[in-house]
Amino acid sequence: MTFRGLLLTKDDDGAVDAAITDLTDDQLPDGDVTIDVSHSTVNYKDGMAVMGRPGIVPKDGYPMVPGVDVVGTVAASDNPAWAPGTPVTINGFGVGESHWGGLAQRARMKSEWLTALPDGISPAQAAAIGTAGYTAMLCVIGLEQQGLTPADGPVLVTGAAGGVGSVAVALLAKLGYEVTASTGRAEAESDYLRRLGATTVMDRAELSEAGRPLQKSEFAGAVDPVGSTTLANVLARMNDEGVVTACGLAQGPDLPTTVLPFILRGVTLVGINCVYRSQDDRTEAWTRLAHDLDASLLDEMTTTVGLDDVPETAAKILEGQVRGRVVVDVRR
Numbered sequence: 134m135t136f137r138g139l140l141l142t143k144d145d146d147g148a149v150d151a152a153i154t155d156l157t158d159d160q161l162p163d164g165d166v167t168i169d170v171s172h173s174t175v176n177y178k179d180g181m182a183v184m185g186r187p188g189i190v191p192k193d194g195y196p197m198v199p200g201v202d203v204v205g206t207v208a209a210s211d212n213p214a215w216a217p218g219t220p221v222t223i224n225g226f227g228v229g230e231s232h233w234g235g236l237a238q239r240a241r242m243k244s245e246w247l248t249a250l251p252d253g254i255s256p257a258q259a260a261a262i263g264t265a266g267y268t269a270m271l272c273v274i275g276l277e278q279q280g281l282t283p284a285d286g287p288v289l290v291t292g293a294a295g296g297v298g299s300v301a302v303a304l305l306a307k308l309g310y311e312v313t314a315s316t317g318r319a320e321a322e323s324d325y326l327r328r329l330g331a332t333t334v335m336d337r338a339e340l341s342e343a344g345r346p347l348q349k350s351e352f353a354g355a356v357d358p359v360g361s362t363t364l365a366n367v368l369a370r371m372n373d374e375g376v377v378t379a380c381g382l383a384q385g386p387d388l389p390t391t392v393l394p395f396i397l398r399g400v401t402l403v404g405i406n407c408v409y410r411s412q413d414d415r416t417e418a419w420t421r422l423a424h425d426l427d428a429s430l431l432d433e434m435t436t437t438v439g440l441d442d443v444p445e446t447a448a449k450i451l452e453g454q455v456r457g458r459v460v461v462d463v464r465r
């Protein structure tokens with residue numbers, strides 16, 4: 134029996150090609166659980182992999198099925214803890230990077246990578262949340278672990294119209310924070326960001342260029358998926374004892390800052406890596422998402438496409454042209 138998948142191959146000149154291909158179970162990588170995949174998504178990382186950008190799929194990792202999000206049901210399992218029919222999701226562990234991922238109708242995984250879907254989250258919703266939403270939740274939990282509460286003052290979310298940003302805005306607003314959303318698409322996406330719960334929309338140009346290392350303090354907390362000068366300016370605008378969770382590099386991987394926000398304002402910078410987290414952390418994040426993320430807002434931020442649409446979507450996400458989350462219904 135064959136199934137469809139998006140297969141990345143690399144030619145002798147190093148060019149990466151992405152093509153919908155008929156695959157068989159024999160081609161799947163090793164693992165003790167086989168999954169009937171229903172949904173995957175297009176995250177920024179998937180955009181990089183599909184467009185052949187370096188740093189995601191290792192040089193010797195081709196052919197590769199990308200897709201860092203895998204949502205589906207267990208089809209066959211050598212581990213009695215995971216019975217056939219169980220709805221599951223997988224985020225991280227190199228899936229879609231060094232191990233075949235979710236952009237195919239079947240996948241084979243190590244059972245220790247599986248997270249059971251919490252009650253109240255459907256497979257389509259789990260995909261809509263995906264790695265971006267799960268990371269946004271880890272960022273919010275990271276702020277809370279530093280003691281941040283809504284009473285401390287306003288919070289800032291950068292890259293707000295993107296996947297991580299959209300979920301972070303919705304979560305923080307639901308938790309009672311006054312949220313400023315920074316976006317490069319203020320004109321087009323202000324109404325959208327306000328529907329998610331932002332009270333203020335900031336043009337990201339305000340944060341994009343190099344600024345003074347200490348600026349007027351405005352925010353008690355921030356979630357930053359953008360990095361580079363944006364993160365430097367975010368740090369410069371934090372209140373005393375402010376806390377920033379950094380998870381991304383949409384502007385760039387550099388961080389041109391000084392120690393001044395840290396030594397003069399006691400700012401805390403917390404790094405968030407969703408890829409290798411304990412199952413306890415994952416269960417906590419997914420349980421919180423089931424509780425703290427408004428399902429109607431999740432619908433509002435989600436577009437659904439088919440496997441054939443992935444290459445075009447991959448190009449768009451790297452251009453910053455995707456709003457919110459893109460779910461891939463791999464059965465389409």
Ligand SMILES: NC(=O)c1ccc[n+]([C@@H]2O[C@H](COP(=O)([O-])OP(=O)(O)OC[C@H]3O[C@@H](n4cnc5c(N)ncnc54)[C@H](OP(=O)(O)O)[C@@H]3O)[C@@H](O)[C@H]2O)c1
Pocket residue numbers: 175176177178264265268291292293294295296297298315316317318337341358359363379380381382383384385405406407408450451452453454455457
């Ligand atoms: N640490 C982790 O474990 C982890 C997990 C998931 C994602 N990430 C990273 O988080 C970042 C966001 O991922 P995502 O899936 O949310 O991507 P996304 O949907 O493309 O969102 C990124 C957003 O950043 C903004 N942006 C893009 N280019 C920019 C630039 N040059 N300068 C300033 N802002 C820019 C855009 O928002 P506006 O249009 O609103 O400005 C864009 O929508 C990526 O770097 C990704 O690799 C890390």
